[in-house]
Amino acid sequence: MEFEVQVRGRTARRWIMFGMIALGAMFLAIGLVLTGVTASFLSDAKRARGSVVALEWRDDDHGASGKTLEHDTPVAYPVVEFTSADGMPRKFRSSAGSNPPSYQKGDLVEVLYRADSPEDAQVNGFASLWLLPLIFGGVGLGLSGAGTAVAMVRRWRS
Template sequence: MHNGRPLTLVGAIFALAGLVLLGVTVALTASTASFLASAQRTEGTVTGLTARTTTSRDSDGYTRRSTTWYPTVEFTAGGRQYSFQSSTGNNPPAYREGEGVPVAYDPGNPSDARISTFWSAFLAPVITGGLGAVFASIGTILFVLGRRSAKKR
């Protein structure tokens, strides 16, 4: 019989990784919420889509290519035209050229702008939060099972 130490160690590592991811989630959410709270809003237009293709090789040796489309958006603030490329891409593309999109921008620095939709703003925190919750939960369960197993010996 094993004494539960490996299970406790793996659980602790998973729980710690989960807590780190949850901390990253809080920081990302706070940063995005702060930006959106002070941002001005306007309507922008998608002027182009930039394709970024990544290539990976799976364990069977097959090469896989994946293309993600990043919209470029133009908007007007203070009588000047600004343009930015979204940091969030999609496959298939989430927008079409010529489509109107909501834009949030820093009034002190209009070149700091983002598409102002829930998924564009909060995709990263949703992903890190989900992974953090899963890792922390699994880690806690493994840790508790490992401790119980060690106490039974």
């Protein structure tokens, strides 16, 4: 009976180890894809000077039930206005928000946009361009590395 429990424990640990490696590889792949998307965007993005015309405050963090949690704080998203190369004034809300706000009303910012779709603009800032690729890549690298390290230690011990 004791042998049977031990075999099940080994099997469960093996599945957890391979699950960590697989999940980490998936997160790492998503991080690499996001990095490629950002690099592609940067390679043919047009640049323009923009101005922060407002801060849009939102309560973004909600629990699984959809209710606002007690410790949530509102996040400020800069609303930026710029003129694209075709002479049209454009306005967009940045995809990256923070608290405390990274920008204030009236701040001048560099805007990046594609010439064929200037409505899909981004502020040229670290968070709006690189935060998601770094988060996914870092979590993926951590999970894959931990799972691989556990596998190597187990192999070394046996």
